[in-house]
Amino acid sequence: MSTLNLDLSNYRDLLKQYIRTQDETALYQAEQFSKLSMQQNISPEEIINVHIQALQDLYPDLPEGIESSMNFLLEAMISYGLAYQEFQSLREKQLALKSEISVAANMQQTLLTTVKPEVEGLDIGAISVPANQMNGDYHHFVQNNQNTLGIAIADVIGKGIPAALAMSMIKYSMDSFPENRMDPCTILESLNRVVERNVDPSMFITMFYGLYKPETSKFYYSSAGHEPGFYYNAREDKFEEIEARGIVLGVTRDTEYQQYEKTIHPEDMIILLTDGVTECRQGDRFIESEEVLDVIKTYMHLPAQQLVDQVYKHFERLQDFHLRDDFTLIILRKQV
Amino acid sequence: MEFQSCVNINKEWDIVGARQIGRDFARKIGFGTVDQARIATAISELARNIYLYAGTGKICFETIEEIDHKGICIIAIDNGPGIAEISKVMEDGYSTSGGLGAGLPGVKRLMDDFDIVSEQEKGTEIRAVKWVR
Numbered sequence: 001m002s003t004l005n006l007d008l009s010n011y012r013d014l015l016k017q018y019i020r021t022q023d024e025t026a027l028y029q030a031e032q033f034s035k036l037s038m039q040q041n042i043s044p045e046e047i048i049n050v051h052i053q054a055l056q057d058l059y060p061d062l063p064e065g066i067e068s069s070m071n072f073l074l075e076a077m078i079s080y081g082l083a084y085q086e087f088q089s090l091r092e093k094q095l096a097l098k099s100e101i102s103v104a105a106n107m108q109q110t111l112l113t114t115v116k117p118e119v120e121g122l123d124i125g126a127i128s129v130p131a132n133q134m135n136g137d138y139h140h141f142v143q144n145n146q147n148t149l150g151i152a153i154a155d156v157i158g159k160g161i162p163a164a165l166a167m168s169m170i171k172y173s174m175d176s177f178p179e180n181r182m183d184p185c186t187i188l189e190s191l192n193r194v195v196e197r198n199v200d201p202s203m204f205i206t207m208f209y210g211l212y213k214p215e216t217s218k219f220y221y222s223s224a225g226h227e228p229g230f231y232y233n234a235r236e237d238k239f240e241e242i243e244a245r246g247i248v249l250g251v252t253r254d255t256e257y258q259q260y261e262k263t264i265h266p267e268d269m270i271i272l273l274t275d276g277v278t279e280c281r282q283g284d285r286f287i288e289s290e291e292v293l294d295v296i297k298t299y300m301h302l303p304a305q306q307l308v309d310q311v312y313k314h315f316e317r318l319q320d321f322h323l324r325d326d327f328t329l330i331i332l333r334k335q336v
Numbered sequence: 337m338e339f340q341s342c343v344n345i346n347k348e349w350d351i352v353g354a355r356q357i358g359r360d361f362a363r364k365i366g367f368g369t370v371d372q373a374r375i376a377t378a379i380s381e382l383a384r385n386i387y388l389y390a391g392t393g394k395i396c397f398e399t400i401e402e403i404d405h406k407g408i409c410i411i412a413i414d415n416g417p418g419i420a421e422i423s424k425v426m427e428d429g430y431s432t433s434g435g436l437g438a439g440l441p442g443v444k445r446l447m448d449d450f451d452i453v454s455e456q457e458k459g460t461e462i463r464a465v466k467w468v469r
Binding site (some may be wrong): 045046049052063071075078082085086088090093321 | 373441445
């Protein structure tokens with residue numbers, strides 16, 4: 001089929017062909033014509049105008065009523081044409097915004113980047129995927145010279161850009177704490193003061209901080225209202241919730257956080273997560289936390305990183321590849 | 337300044353009068369059907385703005401003639417509250433028309449040149465020009 005021209009004679013010929021034959025080919029070409037018109041920003045009223053002129057060419061003795069009715073139609077289309085142009089310009093704006101956000105998201109990635117450390121006797125897996133472009137979850141590994149491993153996992157209630165901004169602040173506060181004061185409760189207490197001073201009261205941040213000391217196999221932890229993680233006891237082949245009480249960050253200035261400890265045995269696992277994992281939804285139904293554990297169990301034979309990747313893939317698929325909340329899952333397994 | 341033709345806007349019905357005079361004006365200058373319709377729509381928007389936000393005002397028309405082309409200038413004048421943030425009003429999707437694609441950005445699209453001078457508590461003057469193609 002020849003390429004269409006957006007001119008009157010072409011339209012007139014098409015119209016003539018259609019009136020004569022009622023042929024689907026002509027209709028198909030009319031469809032092409034309208035697409036081409038949109039590409040070239042031709043508004044609907046211009047098409048109607050072309051139609052009127054073609055009609056006048058084909059039927060010089062058009063009844064007057066028909067002609068006026070066509071003018072009436074043209075007038076009625078003007079606002080549609082305007083709305084279409086506005087839509088075009090908003091679409092361009094949206095593209096610009098999108099690319100601006102993706103620059104910000106890249107920057108956030110660089111800012112919040114954390115290296116999964118190598119700790120002797122510990123197999124570590126971590127995954128964090130934002131629901132939108134910017135991540136409101138945060139996890140960070142801190143390895144200091146005494147060979148201890150600090151793990152922070154946090155979640156801003158809410159997602160998107162405000163959450164991401166708050167997270168950058170948390171990260172930089174943590175970086176500025178002295179290395180000799182890395183007790184989980186101390187860290188949460190310091191962060192609580194930072195958040196209380198700097199973040200809008202309507203924004204809540206939950207956080208779990210754990211510290212693992214390889215030489216004693218002890219895990220110390222505190223929680224600021226964070227989604228409870230799980231502990232896998234290998235000897236009994238049982239999961240239990242990691243219980244830790246504590247109020248979310250930033251509510252009152254001088255909050256004190258309780259610190260807990262646990263001895264980790266070979267093959268045991270510590271599972272830390274955000275509510276994006278436990279509040280996955282299948283249709284309208286929230287999943288049960290047992291389901292998360294079942295999935296973990298299914299892939300438990302794999303190395304920790306593959307394990308968390310598979311769990312993510314499972315829930316990504318369960319939710320039709322559309323995350324509703326930022327998803328962060330960290331698993332530590334003590335090796336034999 | 338003396339305008340060639342003016343319509344006072346006091347009630348909604350006056351919008352129709354302004355459209356009518358503007359359309360006749362445009363036809364005489366030599367605009368085609370589509371452009372006449374666009375000019376009438378622009379006049380509607382300007383007149384409705386006066387009616388809704390300023391209460392009263394007027395819409396005036398002028399023929400402009402330059403060596404090689406002719407055009408129409410629509411001038412909308414009111415002594416209303418003025419527009420505080422013109423750039424906001426000119427933003428797509430901002431207009432109170434509820435995203436119906438009109439408002440002042442719509443007028444700007446319908447015409448070739450567009451200019452607003454507005455002072456708060458004093459009023460607004462909008463000039464919009466369209467050239468015969």
